[in-house]
Amino acid sequence: MSFVRVLDSMGQQLSPCTCEKSQRLLADGQAELVCDDPYTIRLNRVISKTPEPSHEQPHPAGQxxxxxxxxxxxxxxxxxxxxxxxxxxxxxxxxxxxxxxxxxxxxxxxxxxxxxxxxxxxxxxxxxxxxxxxxxxxxxxxxxxxxxxxxxxxxxxxxxxxxxxxxxxxxxxxxxxxxxxxxxxxxxxxxxxxxxxxxxxxxxxxxxxxxxxxxxxxxxxxxxxxxxxxxxxxxxxxxxxxxxxxx
Ligand code: SF4
The missing domain is CATH 3.40.50.620 (HUPs)
Structure with a gap:
């Protein structure tokens, strides 16, 4: 079985999926083809693999x-x-x-x-x-x-x-x-x-x-x-x- 490379919309590499699944995602409009070789699709959403970085607040007053x-x-x-x-x-x-x-x-x-x-x-x-x-x-x-x-x-x-x-x-x-x-x-x-x-x-x-x-x-x-x-x-x-x- 061959696998397809999968990115999320931020370009993060995700686990590969099967060709069948990639075809379903493309047909449903949930992903788009970005490269033929290696065959790569990009999801139209962000997958958070780790908690999203948010605030790292300094105390900026006047800086x-x-x-x-x-x-x-x-x-x-x-x-x-x-x-x-x-x-x-x-x-x-x-x-x-x-x-x-x-x-x-x-x-x-x-x-x-x-x-x-x-x-x-x-x-x-x-x-x-x-x-x-x-x-x-x-x-x-x-x-x-x-x-x-x-x-x-x-x-x-x-x-x-x-x-x-x-x-x-x-x-x-x-x-x-x-x-x-x-x-x-x-x-x-x-x-x-x-x-x-x-x-x-x-x-x-x-x-x-x-x-x-x-x-x-x-x-x-x-x-x-x-x-x-x-x-x-x-x-x-x-x-x-x-x-x-x-x-
Ligand atoms: S898509 Fe092009 S312009 Fe945008 S960040 Fe990447 S290299 Fe820069």
Whole structure:
């Protein structure tokens, strides 16, 4: 009997299942095919193998934090939430993973619009040359695997800029996303922050995801339809095509 590789929606590897079961999951719309070789399906929900990491609360009153921001929508809730906790917050834009250039510009403008409306202090690194992203993920292009290199690229730069500016803690707006691997973000964030003798602030902010969508509409922000890199754009396109074909 052959088995099928199974991921959950965060890219966590689960126990393999039989071909028959994978076909049932695909037919029911509970999963999608992400790779033919090895044959791999991704469930459309998160399976919690261990208790989800949640709060690791420091006492932030007045402490400085540089928040890496992946896009305007994810910054809506996360920036407000962290400021409400008492952090002295500065946002940081650095996302050379976003492709193509038109999409990069849309997301950049969207965050500029938000930052202006909510008076969020920002540092902008508008390096949009995706070569550094492709160099970083070279040889690790599979979904899940490449994200680790993508996180590291962005969080390394965040830590570097925080250290230059005397900001003691870093974090990321990616921590709101149900599509990102929070355990991996935490691990990489801690490592990159430690390299510069900084702290990484981790909190599972997914409970704010619905508020993110509502706030994005309220601020008139562009809502993207894929994670960011060209690979994720292509995967999203393929998912849409499969969905259309099955209707
Ligand atoms: S899917 Fe998203 S997190 Fe993963 S490599 Fe692409 S842009 Fe980065």
């Amino acid at each position: 400085t934090l540089l928040l890496h921001i992946c896009c305007g929508p994810c910054a809506t809730y996360t920036s407000r939430h962290l400021q409400e906790q008492g952090w002295d917050l500065t946002g940081f834009w650095y996302n050379p993973n976003i492709e193509p250039q038109e999409e990069y510009q849309k997301r950049l403008l969207s965050l500029k619009r938000l930052a202006e409306q909510v008076s969020l202090p920002m540092v902008w690194d508008t390096t949009s040359d995706s070569d550094c992203f492709h160099d970083a993920v070279l040889g690790h292009e599979r979904f899940g695997e490449r994200c680790a290199y993508c996180y590291r690229l962005r969080l390394h730069r965040t830590a570097q800029v925080a250290a230059e500016r005397g900001i003691g803690t870093i974090s990321s707006s990616l921590l709101i996303s149900p599509y990102q691997n929070l355990e991996l973000l935490r691990e990489i964030g801690i490592q990159e922050a430690a390299e510069f003798r900084l702290q990484f602030y981790f909190e599972n902010m997914r409970s704010g995801y619905n508020a993110r969508t509502r706030l994005s509409r309220q601020y008139g922000l562009y809502l993207q339809t894929y994670c960011g890199c060209g690979f994720s754009a292509q995967e999203a396109e393929e998912r849409r095509a499969r969905k259309t074909a099955s209707e």
